[in-house]
Amino acid sequence: MSQLLNSLLTEQRRGNLTLAVLSQLRTPQYGYSLVKRLEGSGITIEQSTLYPLLRRLEKKDLVTSSWDTSESRPRKYYVLSDYGEDIFQTLKEEWKKATNELFQLLEEENNEMD
Amino acid sequence: MKWIEVYLQEVERRLPEKNREDILLEIQSTIQDMLPENPSENDVKDVLQELGDPVKLAQGYSEKPMHLIGPRYYDLYISLIKLILPIAITVSLITLLAENIIGNVEETSLIGMILSILGKGLWLILSVGMQVFFWITVIFALIERVDFSSEDEEPTSSRKEWTPEKLKKVSHTPKKRAISQWEVYGAIIWTAIWATVYFHADQLLGIYENQGEGLTYITPALNQDVLLSYWPGIVLVIGLEIALALYKLLKKEWSKDVVWFNTIQELLSIGIFVWIITDERLFQSAFINYISDLFQWNSAQVADGLAWRIAAIFIIFAVWNIIDGFIKYKKGVKKTKLKHEFGK
Structure with missing residues (x-):
């Protein structure tokens, strides 16, 4: 039971995580600062998920990366590209629409049960 | 700091070669971000615990399936x-x-x-x-x-979008006209059988005699050198047979094209076979002598008669196969016109 629930939850979260990460990358972020920001909004993401995700986003040209070596230790910064910004806006609108629809659907079901 | 080094090493050996250093450097910098000033051993362990299993971490970066x-x-x-x-x-x-x-x-x-x-x-x-x-x-x-070409794409995106209109182009196949998968497999295996026998004919086809202690191979019937000299023709026939079988597999029914392909293939094959079998050097003279002794015929008659008798059998089979194709095709012609049905 709990294993099934876990895999369903993972599936449900996967798409949302991408959106969450994209939303935080309008200003340059390095890995750990991104984790902190997401945690601040109550979103936990496993680091073993986040870093590979960032690489995939970079490979698809949604984000660009650069090493900052001016500080005491080098950090890899990621930031949304123009293309990534476009994609992010579209995804955001779609997500709002979809959650709205889903919300109403679940509300109706609630009312029927009453 | 030993902990971190070993952890990084565990990740490193599982990473893809390409970006190994870059990835490693990023993980290292992350670990340092997570550690407090002057970390104790427990602090280090906590951080590594949070990063999780190095195997899992490295797996995330894998680009290969x-x-x-x-x-x-x-x-x-x-x-x-x-x-x-x-x-x-x-x-x-x-x-x-x-x-x-x-x-x-x-x-x-x-x-x-x-x-x-x-x-x-x-x-x-x-x-x-x-x-x-x-x-x-x-x-x-x-x-x-x-x-990796279409790895990122949806599997259907490369094809044109499906519409019910496409059903018009697919004709409904009546059962009598359908070509089963087994028929095609059978045809290909048959090609494999006769082709193998053909190239080993001197070892397989011949006279065997029971001389008290099991079978003795007396003489091969055919001259293998002559058989081999016809190899371009045989390769052509094999190629045609396999092409026809694959075409049948694709069409799945006796359509007009399949019937004509079948006819051409049969005619060409039979032509080549008759050409080979009427070659007067084909039969071994020992074999001809054996047969003529057996039936008390004269050997010239045997050579000629035998060739044409075998050729006749081949021709009968070929003609039957051609007619059979047409019959199967005709059975399907009475099929209801699907366009008509769609129109209603």
């Missing part, structure tokens, strides 16, 4: 194995038979010979089966890894 053959090729893979396995086994069994019938002079009893061929045959089936399985798997695993 984590399976040998994925869903995209699995169906094709299985049907190719099903097709090639029986062909390979048939060909190798006939070859085994050819090599053993002549080679087994010292094996006196018939039962001993049969047992030894049976044993070798079983072993051969096993090893040929393994070879086929192995090589097809290797080839598909390679294709899976080389072909």
Whole structure:
């Protein structure tokens, strides 16, 4: 039971995580600062998920990366590209629409049960 | 700091070669971000705990598929194995038979010979089966890894979108007209059988005599050098037969095209066969003498008569195959016009 629930939850979260990460990358972020920001909004993401995700986003040209070596230790910064910004806006609108629809659907079901 | 070094090493050896250093540097910098000033050993352990299993972490970066053959090729893979396995086994069994019938002079009893061929045959089936399985798997695993072209796309996006209108182009196949998969497999295996026999004819076709102690191979019937000299014709026939079989597999019914392809293939094949069989050097003279002794005919008559008798059998079969194709096609012509039905 709990294993099934876990895999369903993972599936449900996967798409949302991408959106969450994209939303935080309008200003340059390095890995750990991104984790902190997401945690601040109550979103936990496993680091073993986040870093590979960032690489995939970079490979698809949604984000660009650069090493900052001016500080005491080098950090890899990621930031949304123009293309990534476009994609992010579209995804955001779609997500709002979809959650709205889903919300109403679940509300109706609630009312029927009453 | 030992902990961190070992952790990084565990990640490193599982990372893809390409971005290894870059990825490692990022992880290292992250670990340092997570650690407080002057960390204790427990602090380090906590941080590594949070990063999690190094195997899992490295796996996330993997760009290669984590399976040998994925869903995209699995169906094709299985049907190719099903097709090639029986062909390979048939060909190798006939070859085994050819090599053993002549080679087994010292094996006196018939039962001993049969047992030894049976044993070798079983072993051969096993090893040929393994070879086929192995090589097809290797080839598909390679294709899976080389072909990244449509990896990111949805599997249907490359094709045109499906609409019910497409159903109009697919004709409804009446059962009588349909070509079963087994018919096609049978045809390909038959091609494999006769082609193997053809190239081993001197070892398989001939006179056997029971001289008290099992069968003795007296003389081959055909002159193998003559047979081999016709190889371009034979290769053409084999190519046509396999092309026809694949075309049937594609069309799945006796359509007009299939019927004409079938007719052309039969005519060409029969032409080449008759051409070969009427070659006067084809039959071994020892074989001709044996037959003429047996039936008390004169040997010139035997050579000529035998060739044309065999040719006649081939021609009858070819003509029957052509007619059969047309009959199967005709059976389907009465099919209800689907366009008409759609119109209603």
